[in-house]
Amino acid sequence: MKVIEVEPKSPFDLRLTLVGTEPAFPSIYDGEYLWRLVRTSHGSLVAVRARQVGPVEEPLLEIAFPSGPVADEEMEEALSAICRFLCVHDDLSGAHAKMEADPVLRSIGRALKGMRPWTAFSPLEGLLDAIMFQQISLKAAFSIIRRFVMGLGQRVEVGGRVLYAFPRAQDILAAGPERLRALGLSRNKAVYVLNLARAVIGGFEPAGMADEPLGRALEELMALKGIGRWTAELFLATGLKRWEVVPADDLGIRRAFARFYGLEDPRGDAIRAVASRWGRDAWPIAYAMLVASERMDRVLGATQSG
DNA sequence: AGCCAGGCTCTCG
């Protein structure tokens, strides 16, 4: 089996990154390995398995291709997809420095050192997931996404393990509204997702918005039925890694800002005002606050119930 | 049981 070693930017902590929020299906983290099926531009499916073998301060990533012989070109594609997903080469020193300089955020930055911000595996997957995350709890959304992927994505067995590919636009379109409803989507979300799949087949490329001016990108996204400001911003931050964007109306983000900055039920605009000072480090910082806040909730909840 | 949960659209006044 072909194995490649990659040196991430230090510090890097795979476990912290993938346990902070469990990645959405079909990405799987089993406590040691990240498993993922990657679709290359040729349409072939490449299985990838990644684990961290070096310490947080001197990280090393071991990336293996357990699906058998793979052409170099496809392996390169799969490798770069994994590295993009895990933010292997992204520089987070700016975010660390800003958190270190802020008395409120200092302890968060230190406790979560090496954690990478929430990132979607691909732009289209990020946009579809963001739609499915709307309104309902994360648990409920994860459950629906899992059923969506298992129902419509290609299934592959790799070394006794079952992996799924994220559905393509044509898979979604072929499913139709009734099938999507049966998989757990609401009637509205089924329509949104179908419209999006149709747009993609018609030439719309979510990845193409990476270089557009922010206002134009938001406008273009929100013109699509079912995509409001929250969805557009979450997609830009996680799907396109435009880290100057924070989904400021997000419930969890608002709770985190309320807790750490002592704001009372902050509106999105108040959060945007703070985040705008962080520039391209805004999403990594806001996400760290979110994870820290949710952990504290869990600790407090456990204390209360125990 | 019933309400709320990382929104959004549609309808109505």
Place this chain on the structure above:
DNA sequence: CGAGAGCATGGC
């Protein structure tokens, strides 16, 4: 225009 209803599943 602002306000309100309705929606999918999962957890409390």
